[in-house]
Amino acid sequence: MIPEPDMPTGQAHAPQVEVVPMGRVNSTAAQVVAANLQALLELDTMVVEPWPEPAQALVAARGQYDAGIILRELATPQGGPLRLGLMGKDLCVAFLTYVLGESQLGGRAAVMSLHRLSEGEGGGRAPRHVMLERAAKVGLHEIAHVLGLEHCRTAGCLMRFSAGLATLDRLNMGFCPACQRDLIRLRMDLPTKAPAR
Amino acid sequence: MSTPLQVLVVDDELAMRESIAAWLIQDGQQAAKAEGGREALAMMEEREFDLALVDIKMPGMDGIELLRRIKEGHPDTLVIIITAYGSIESAVEAMKAGASDYLLKPFDPEHLMLLLEKMGRQRRLMQENQMLRQRLAEGQMAGFEDMVGSSPDMFKVFDQIEEVAATEAPVLIVGETGTGKELVARAIHNRSARSFGPFVAINCGAQSESLLESELFGHERGAFTGAVKARRGRLEMADGGTLFLDEVGEISQKMQVALLRVLEDGSFLRVGGGQPLTSDFRLICATHRNLPELISAGEFRQDFYYRINVFSVSVPPLRRRREDVVPLAEHFIAVFAQETGKAPPGLEDKARRALISYSWPGNVRELRNIMERAVIVSKSGYIGLEQLTFLDEGPKPGSTALSLAEMETEHIRRVLTAHGWNITQAAATLGIDRTTLGRKIKKAGLRSP
Numbered sequence: 001m002i003p004e005p006d007m008p009t010g011q012a013h014a015p016q017v018e019v020v021p022m023g024r025v026n027s028t029a030a031q032v033v034a035a036n037l038q039a040l041l042e043l044d045t046m047v048v049e050p051w052p053e054p055a056q057a058l059v060a061a062r063g064q065y066d067a068g069i070i071l072r073e074l075a076t077p078q079g080g081p082l083r084l085g086l087m088g089k090d091l092c093v094a095f096l097t098y099v100l101g102e103s104q105l106g107g108r109a110a111v112m113s114l115h116r117l118s119e120g121e122g123g124g125r126a127p128r129h130v131m132l133e134r135a136a137k138v139g140l141h142e143i144a145h146v147l148g149l150e151h152c153r154t155a156g157c158l159m160r161f162s163a164g165l166a167t168l169d170r171l172n173m174g175f176c177p178a179c180q181r182d183l184i185r186l187r188m189d190l191p192t193k194a195p196a197r
Numbered sequence: 198m199s200t201p202l203q204v205l206v207v208d209d210e211l212a213m214r215e216s217i218a219a220w221l222i223q224d225g226q227q228a229a230k231a232e233g234g235r236e237a238l239a240m241m242e243e244r245e246f247d248l249a250l251v252d253i254k255m256p257g258m259d260g261i262e263l264l265r266r267i268k269e270g271h272p273d274t275l276v277i278i279i280t281a282y283g284s285i286e287s288a289v290e291a292m293k294a295g296a297s298d299y300l301l302k303p304f305d306p307e308h309l310m311l312l313l314e315k316m317g318r319q320r321r322l323m324q325e326n327q328m329l330r331q332r333l334a335e336g337q338m339a340g341f342e343d344m345v346g347s348s349p350d351m352f353k354v355f356d357q358i359e360e361v362a363a364t365e366a367p368v369l370i371v372g373e374t375g376t377g378k379e380l381v382a383r384a385i386h387n388r389s390a391r392s393f394g395p396f397v398a399i400n401c402g403a404q405s406e407s408l409l410e411s412e413l414f415g416h417e418r419g420a421f422t423g424a425v426k427a428r429r430g431r432l433e434m435a436d437g438g439t440l441f442l443d444e445v446g447e448i449s450q451k452m453q454v455a456l457l458r459v460l461e462d463g464s465f466l467r468v469g470g471g472q473p474l475t476s477d478f479r480l481i482c483a484t485h486r487n488l489p490e491l492i493s494a495g496e497f498r499q500d501f502y503y504r505i506n507v508f509s510v511s512v513p514p515l516r517r518r519r520e521d522v523v524p525l526a527e528h529f530i531a532v533f534a535q536e537t538g539k540a541p542p543g544l545e546d547k548a549r550r551a552l553i554s555y556s557w558p559g560n561v562r563e564l565r566n567i568m569e570r571a572v573i574v575s576k577s578g579y580i581g582l583e584q585l586t587f588l589d590e591g592p593k594p595g596s597t598a599l600s601l602a603e604m605e606t607e608h609i610r611r612v613l614t615a616h617g618w619n620i621t622q623a624a625a626t627l628g629i630d631r632t633t634l635g636r637k638i639k640k641a642g643l644r645s646p
């Protein structure tokens with residue numbers, strides 16, 4: 001969590017977004033995703049204690065985890081923080097072979113996977129900084145969906161749909177002006193600070 | 198941003214249709230869901246869909262049967278067959294029955310995205326094709342070719358058309374009835390970036406408020422008595438093109454408010470509908486009425502007027518551009534001669550003079566009607582006075598009921614009236630100098646009104 005210098009000591013802090021590692025997850029990736037949500041979306045974000053891998057979401061035949069089931073587990077009631085689940089394992093939905101992330105449009109939760117983000121060209125491994133940048137982009141994209149943004153057709157915008165890593169790598173680390181304006185408006189609907197627990 | 202696709206997801210599995218629909222909505226498309234074939238067909242009676250994603254294996258009506266029924270009743274709707282049970286035979290059967298593509302679940306997300314983009318392009322091409330065929334049939338492919346004029350007033354109109362066509366500004370065309378306001382609107386559209394989009398016209402003065410509302414906004418099934426089927430309105434039809442509201446001065450204040458909301462929000466509802474729709478169109482309006490006077494009288498809204506009148510084009514009445522009368526007459530002679538299969542008849546001198554001196558209360562429309570009749574009735578290969586039937590008859594110059602002096606006086610009076618008592622122009626038409634005309638006016642006791 002990025003500390004607030006003027007926060008009184010000993011006081012519980014309730015963020016607007018919780019990044020929830022699920023199972024074994026690269027902790028640096030979790031911190032990078034949280035930092036980017038904080039910086040680009042201006043949302044008070046915290047990486048919470050990891051949850052166990054959601055066994056009930058495992059689709060054994062495919063060796064993947066059902067993103068829809070995970071979203072239902074992650075969703076919080078109105079007034080609570082938004083949640084972004086972070087998985088090390090591969091994610092799927094029923095009709096797609098895989099998803100890099102999935103979210104409730106205008107809802108309360110999103111989930112993303114680091115599983116494919118380390119793939120490099122020609123089947124090798126991508127450099128670490130590339131994996132971390134990809135993780136940040138997917139996290140930003142999915143939480144923007146939770147805030148209410150749909151996909152964007154503007155080249156380079158983070159809200160442009162990217163099913164594959166090549167298209168993901170071509171996105172900028174930012175939103176186009178139209179999406180930025182929409183984000184400002186949508187963020188105003190969030191509580192300034194979630195109520196302390 | 199391109200217009201969202203209207204997609205219908207048909208799958209008997211709840212989780213599958215919900216997740217596909219949610220994915221489509223997240224992608225900015227508009228998605229509806231149906232549990233099976235019968236529900237899907239019922240929904241397609243209510244509204245139009247660009248694309249249907251249809252599962253092949255469903256209880257009752259299977260996907261192939263549904264595909265056939267869709268192609269029969271809604272041939273413009275593209276269909277993609279999806280299934281978890283792939284076989285070459287079912288793929289071939291689907292494509293033969295008219296499917297645009299065939300997908301095996303689960304499918305690669307990039308493949309799905311590319312397929313949706315392809316379907317979107319295909320729909321746009323189909324719509325452009327329909328638009329072009331319609332315009333060819335109407336003979337409206339030209340820019341200025343339907344408008345004839347070499348008068349200074351018409352050159353000004355042509356310049357204004359060129360200037361405003363390149364923009365997206367709303368245009369208000371003002372002019373008397375029959376001056377060609379719709380032609381000006383079409384010329385602007387044909388020269389704009391929207392020329393391959395639809396040109397949708399509606400005469401606001403020709404129908405009641407409730408009918409106009411339904412024509413413009415469309416309606417859902419059951420919205421009112423007689424609404425047995427959902428219907429797209431002109432606002433939707435004009436998406437990507439131009440909406441032309443003729444006689445906009447006739448619409449009620451209630452409709453002005455409704456239209457103003459559409460122009461400001463960009464969204465609207467069909468009559469009886471609950472789902473907001475959007476349409477990207479360029480607005481052109483026309484009126485023969487004096488809208489500022491109507492605003493002063495409280496009959497037209499000022500805010501609506503400012504919204505539709507960003508750029509104004511004033512089309513002159515025919516009597517103010519007499520140098521265009523004969524070229525227009527000859528243009529219509531050529532048009533109607535071709536239609537009737539005749540050789541174009543020539544215009545006799547007396548007929549020319551009569552055409553030039555006439556007051557033209559009905560403007561170009563009246564001239565068109567007169568020339569159409571004249572071409573039909575002419576037998577000698579020429580059009581003379583006898584073939585011309587004017588709306589504002591009065592005694593014709595060729596009448597035998599008047600003396601020579603009376604005929605001259607009557608003719609001078611008519612020419613003066615036609616030129617708004619402009620002595621210089623009247624003298625030019627009569628073929629005499631100003632002094633001579635002044636003398637004849639005095640002798641005949643003619644006075645300007």
